[in-house]
Amino acid sequence: xxxxxxxxxxxxxxxxxxxxxxxxxxxxxxxxxxxxxxxxxxxxxxxxxxxxxxxxxxxxxxxxxxxxxxxxxxxxxxxxxxxxxxxxxxxxxxxxxxxxxxxxxxxxxxxxxxxxxxxxxxxxxxxxxxxxxxxxxxxxxxxxxxxxxxxxxxxxxxxxxxxxxxxxxxxxxxxxxxxxxxxxxxxxxxxxxxxxxxxxxxxxxxxxxxxxxxxxxxxxxxxxxxxxxxxxxxxxxxxxxxxxxxxxxxxxxxxxxxxxxxxxxxxxxxxxxxxxxxxxxxxxxxxxxxxxxxxxxxxxxxxxxxxxxxxxxxxxxxxxxxxx
Numbered sequence: 001x002x003x004x005x006x007x008x009x010x011x012x013x014x015x016x017x018x019x020x021x022x023x024x025x026x027x028x029x030x031x032x033x034x035x036x037x038x039x040x041x042x043x044x045x046x047x048x049x050x051x052x053x054x055x056x057x058x059x060x061x062x063x064x065x066x067x068x069x070x071x072x073x074x075x076x077x078x079x080x081x082x083x084x085x086x087x088x089x090x091x092x093x094x095x096x097x098x099x100x101x102x103x104x105x106x107x108x109x110x111x112x113x114x115x116x117x118x119x120x121x122x123x124x125x126x127x128x129x130x131x132x133x134x135x136x137x138x139x140x141x142x143x144x145x146x147x148x149x150x151x152x153x154x155x156x157x158x159x160x161x162x163x164x165x166x167x168x169x170x171x172x173x174x175x176x177x178x179x180x181x182x183x184x185x186x187x188x189x190x191x192x193x194x195x196x197x198x199x200x201x202x203x204x205x206x207x208x209x210x211x212x213x214x215x216x217x218x219x220x221x222x223x224x225x226x227x228x229x230x231x232x233x234x235x236x237x238x239x240x241x242x243x244x245x246x247x248x249x250x251x252x253x254x255x256x257x258x259x260x261x262x263x264x265x266x267x268x269x270x271x272x273x274x275x276x277x278x279x280x281x282x283x284x285x286x287x288x289x290x291x292x293x294x295x296x297x298x299x300x301x302x303x304x305x306x307x308x309x310x311x312x313x314x315x316x317x318x319x320x321x322x323x324x
Contacts, residue, residue: 030265030268031091037054039068039071040073041072042070042190044192047187047188047253054095054124073186075103077111080100081112088261090269092258101306106162106321116259118259121257122255122273123296125277125294128251129210130210131224132205141222142237142244143242145202149173153179154181157200160186165203168225176243227248232289252304254305
């Protein structure tokens with residue numbers, strides 16, 4: 001009996017050693033094939049822009065192709081589910097936005113566990129949003145926009161239920177005590193195109209997406225959503241100072257992988273993404289466009305996601321955000 005137990009323990013130890021050895025080789029060779037980064041929205045939005053920026057730099061750093069795979073649907077749930085079920089070898093990644101942290105508050109039966117089924121890699125950037133209206137809307141300030149919304153129905157576009165655009169505008173409407181009609185799209189860029197085209201009255205979206213349209217006059221920028229004015233738009237007031245004291249809303253973006261990503265692979269990936277985000281060229285590029293580059297550790301990003309879910313519980317409840 002003792003001999004049998006000893007043999008069994010030896011087998012277990014041997015398997016562990018082989019497994020550890022295989023893991024080490026895998027980490028040393030990573031990446032050994034093209035990396036796929038899933039983006040849960042259509043091309044052209046802030047999530048897509050940042051994912052491509054990181055992907056291009058990873059390709060250059062590792063001489064391995066990084067493919068951006070846009071999989072819009074259900075505010076990121078479709079892409080997240082594909083990622084959660086992917087092999088955890090670092091070759092399938094997901095670029096997430098705030099909806100990743102908010103979906104558990106909106107959906108009781110997600111096909112995955114947001115906290116348990118993903119490995120946070122790094123928080124890439126935090127972005128302010130701009131309150132914009134189509135030039136056909138007779139409002140040149142936030143106060144005028146709120147006053148107008150009290151006399152007639154105004155609609156707004158978003159990248160989907162629970163997206164940063166949706167949450168920011170729902171909070172805006174709740175604090176201003178106005179009823180805005182929500183028109184969700186499968187990505188912020190689709191909603192932006194219809195807003196620029198005049199099919200939608202207004203939109204609160206990221207500074208990265210809206211800046212070209214505001215500068216060209218195709219949209220009218222009314223206010224910034226952060227607590228302080230933005231260096232890229234120093235003359236644009238905050239929503240808080242313009243009309244709604246205490247108002248603040250941001251968008252954020254980061255990279256996650258499936259659960260079970262080997263620690264050496266996670267370390268290599270997280271450190272490289274952080275290096276990219278903190279490089280002088282990328283920093284200058286993002287800051288010039290009004291973004292706040294971050295670049296965090298896996299643990300820091302994981303704690304951030306948990307805190308965001310907790311922070312938005314009351315916002316979702318008080319602003320009446322639903323899956324509609």
